[in-house]
Amino acid sequence: MTTVNADYHALLARHDAMRLRRQLLTPGQRPDGAPAVHEAARTYDGAADQRVITHHLDLVTPFDGLISHLYDAMFAQRPFLRSLFPASMEFQRKHLADILRYLIDHLHRPEEIVAVFTRLGRDHRKLGVRPAHFATFETALREALHRSAGPRWNEAMEGAWLRMLRFAVAAMVEGAEAALAEPPAWQATVTAHQVRRPGLAVLRVRPHEPYPYRAGQYASVASPLLPQAWRQYSLARAPWPDGELEFHVRRTGTGGVSEALVAHTRVGDTLRLGPAGGTMTLDDPLTRDVLLVAGDTGWAPAKALLEELAARRTAHRTAHLFLDARSGLYDIESPTDLERRHPWLRVVPVLGEGPATDPYRRLAEVVGRHGDWSEHVAFVSGPPALVGATVDRLAAARLPAARVRHDPLPVTAPPAGARRAVGGAAADGG
Structure with missing residues (x-):
């Protein structure tokens, strides 16, 4: 970070410490009394606002x-x-366009x-976002809506948009307040960096403080x-007890974070991590x-999940990969x-390509033909096309x-029977 940004985040840390102290002294009370x-x-009628907005x-x-x-x-x-x-x-x-689409599409489901x-509010602490910034965002959004919509814009439309925004912002503020006891971000030193093939690297990092997470989760990463x-x-x-983390990173573009991590990061460098999600x-x-x-890099969360299964020693349960x-x-x-060491695991590699318009259809079909999965719990990770095709196939096979x-899945992708970049979180756009 620049010196100015470092000073800003240090000031925020002091403010957070004071807010946490007040929170501990007056538990159960929100600072704004809301x-x-x-x-x-x-009580929020999100469905009514959704109808007006859509x-x-x-x-x-x-x-x-609008966003410009x-x-x-x-x-x-x-x-x-x-x-x-x-x-x-x-x-x-x-990213903001995706958030707006998500909000509008799900406004009838306030919970x-x-x-x-x-x-999202917990995660945004790492950016230095403060509750006061949301007021500026609201004023800017109101101005942008007027400029984009022109003379047909009216008070009913503006009211629906502002109620939607304030409801989402209230949730973000509550999430940020609840996370005051944890760091906004963690510093981590790179302990290993291996380029496994062109454009793909495996990184090991050691956080400077304990980093809480569970197998199958992801973390936000920033390079200096x-x-x-x-x-x-x-x-x-x-x-693991040693506290080291591992990331599998595919370079997805030039000039972005993925290129910085794959091509320009070395052992001893320091990265920043946001909270696990x-x-x-x-x-x-x-x-x-x-x-x-x-x-692809969707193997990363699958590997972590298999390691946890092995650590649990659930011999009475089986796993198919x-x-x-x-x-x-x-x-x-x-x-x-892993398969050699654990008799409860079966690994099935699937070779061959699907059509260009649906490259993962064959994998989904092989999974569907291989057995009855209706009583299993399934974990799907990889590019969005892989996840979408597999989720659809499992839904057809009566897996709830x-x-x-x-x-x-990305908001712009067609819904595939269930729920960002997808496992391996590799769709980072850079």
Whole structure:
């Protein structure tokens, strides 16, 4: 980080310490006196606002223009906020567009909005976002909506948008407040860096403080080469006493975080990590056999889950792992070694390519033909096309969606029967 940003984050840390102290002295009270967001979710009529917003959505879509106006207005009001964002705003603009689409699509399910945005508020602490910044964002959004929609814009539309925004922001603030006892971000030293094949590296890092996470989750990672840019990558190791973490990173573009991590990161470098996220985790206790389907760097979370299964010594449970080898597995020793050492594990490599329009159809079909998975719990990780095809096939095989787990698919992708970049969190756009 620059000296200015380092000073800013140090100041925020002191403020957080004071807020945490007040929170401990007055438990159960929100600093602003507002009701808990879960209470608000029971009374908020999100479906009504959703109808208003979607009925007039053509006035502000595509979102490119709206988001450009928003950031122009926000940085004009508070120029210092620009330093909290990366030099290139391309990924940020896409990310905000995805968030807006998600909000609008799920507004009729307020409890789900609360769950997602409390986690988002916790995660945004690493960026230096403060509750006061949301007021600036709201003013900028109002101006951007007026500029994008033109003379047809009216108070009813504006009211629906602002209620939606304030509801999501309340959840984010509550999530941030609940996380005051943990660091906004963790410093971690790179202890190993191996390029396994062109454009793909495996990194080991050791956090300077204990880093809490579970097998199957992902972490946001920032390189000092691009200090304000964060991308999410799955953790490829179950928690171990040595505290080291592992990431499998594919370079997905030039000039972005993935290139910095693959091509320009060395042993001894320091990275920053955001809090772990994701719900692709094993039940406790584990009451069902396990199906894992993985491809490309989606092998990372599958590897972590298998390590946890091995550590649990669940001899009465079986696990099947289907691995897509379309582009050649870069870590072949790990799955074959795991299968050799654990009789409860079966590894099925799937070779061959599907059609260009549906490259993972064959993998999904092999999984579907291989057995009856209706009583299993499934974990699917890899590129969005792999996850979508496999989730659809498992749904057709009568495996309930509640037992098919994966990281959220991109908002722009067609829904595939269930729930960001997907396992391996490799769709980072850079």
